Amino acid sequence: MLTVLAQLGRTAAPVPLADALALSDFLDLVPGPRGVRGRRYRLSALVAAAAASVLAGARSLSAITEWIGDVPAWACRALGFPTDPLSGTVSVPHPHTLRRLLVQLDGDALDREIGAFLTARAAPAGPGLRAIAVDGKALRGSRTRITGHITLLAAMDHTDHVLAHRGRTRG
Template identity: 90%
Template sequence: MSVLAGARSLTAITEWIGDVPAWACRVLGFPTDPLSGTVSVPHPHTLRRLLVQLDGDALDRAIGAFLTARTTPACPGLRAIAVDGKALRGSRTATTPYVTLLAAMDHTGHVLAQRQVADKSNE
């Protein structure tokens, strides 16, 4: 959710979590201090370790299913869909210089599907 709100780094994600109302952090599963009621925000290194362990395709499917369940078609009939690949900045791994995603999006801005591909050269 923080990335959707404009966070571009782990520090920005942590700051976003720190600024979110306590009720939202509780819904997201962050623990609250029983004495003060404040939310314990994870350190950026903790978030990094978590994000590295996530299955990107499974996360995409879960987010896509969540958003699909909450949208209604703009109009019946045909709709235009654009498909494009993007290299993600700052996504270098031990084996690749960047992660490449192939996404399908309609012209209202909804991402219909997204998948990690091996290389941008032949999406």
């Protein structure tokens, strides 16, 4: 899961929170792995907070959870975390809650939405053609008696944004 968020970390983000808020519109399209009971936080708020921490420089799960715990209350409210109506405090998730969620998320769906966000965020290159590099690899040692080898194909533009990637088994 961190590899999907690492793509965000390679982008220039002068204002991580603003980018994470813009990303949350795309994250609403990611299917949630959690059941209806016991949900305290919106899925898009949790993943947007993780994305904001990665944009701010976090490179591990513990760094992500520390960043979320240290962020000011106004930023937590902006990300969509609930505010207690009586005390006015903002509750943030326990680090284990965030870890469990990130592990259970559909990586392909999250990758699609982050890719769509980065594509929408990228400024047009200007007039003319856009350069896209495409590369494919057959994974060594992936062939079994039952299945063929796994082939990976990726397309990337020259600003280091992954536009698409696919993996498939070949017979």
